[in-house]
Amino acid sequence: MKISIISTSHRKNSESFRIARILKKEIVKINNKIDFYNLDMFENKVPFWTSERSEDNKFWDKEIKKISSELFSSDGFIIVVPEYGGMASPNSKNLFLIFNNGEFFHKPGLIVSISSGNGGAYPISELRSSSYKNSHITWIPENIIIRNVQQYSPGNHGDLIPNWLDSRINYSCNLLIKYSEYLMPIQKLINRKDFSNGM
Numbered sequence: 001m002k003i004s005i006i007s008t009s010h011r012k013n014s015e016s017f018r019i020a021r022i023l024k025k026e027i028v029k030i031n032n033k034i035d036f037y038n039l040d041m042f043e044n045k046v047p048f049w050t051s052e053r054s055e056d057n058k059f060w061d062k063e064i065k066k067i068s069s070e071l072f073s074s075d076g077f078i079i080v081v082p083e084y085g086g087m088a089s090p091n092s093k094n095l096f097l098i099f100n101n102g103e104f105f106h107k108p109g110l111i112v113s114i115s116s117g118n119g120g121a122y123p124i125s126e127l128r129s130s131s132y133k134n135s136h137i138t139w140i141p142e143n144i145i146i147r148n149v150q151q152y153s154p155g156n157h158g159d160l161i162p163n164w165l166d167s168r169i170n171y172s173c174n175l176l177i178k179y180s181e182y183l184m185p186i187q188k189l190i191n192r193k194d195f196s197n198g199m
């Protein structure tokens, strides 16, 4: 089984990427046989979707294929999404425009929303309402919100991190692994030729 953890921040040394690394360790603790792919959309310089592909040849000719095949071979996804201006980060939407060849088709996804303050709810509702139609990502019913994210550091949390958060993260990661396992057979039913876009 392979899980891709995708950081959709627009910032260098982002909290999203830091959290992505912590989540990877959490999953390894649960099952050390799982393979990973880590995509940091900032560090990997994933451009915004555009029809003017000549502007970034290196990405559109080469890099996109490499990332796409990593995503294709994944069985489940964790999307770490920061709240920017009360919205999901633009990269969290851009992800589904750029990689729209079935990479996410009917595969489970866990949304992990982060905020440096008390936000974090909007990216969840935004992604749940508008990212799945053509990507067909299957968001699992659990999600995580890490508020006061700078204080989140397992084993050494700041005062503003509730003590139940780690066990909820463990629970949600466990569920994602099981959804990834149990949804695998559904790939045999996929008909992207006739139904690549949702209604």
Ligand SMILES: Cc1cc2nc3c(=O)[nH]c(=O)nc-3n(C[C@H](O)[C@H](O)[C@H](O)COP(=O)(O)O)c2cc1C
Binding pocket: 009, 010, 011, 013, 014, 015, 016, 017, 082, 083, 084, 085, 086, 087, 114, 115, 116, 117, 118, 119, 120, 149
């Ligand atoms: C452009 C911008 C807008 C932001 N807007 C919000 C917001 O609406 N709500 C919130 O809780 N935090 C907001 N923040 C704070 C982010 O939650 C915080 O900086 C977080 O660390 C960003 O994640 P990142 O480091 O992965 O980019 C904003 C940050 C930036 C850079």
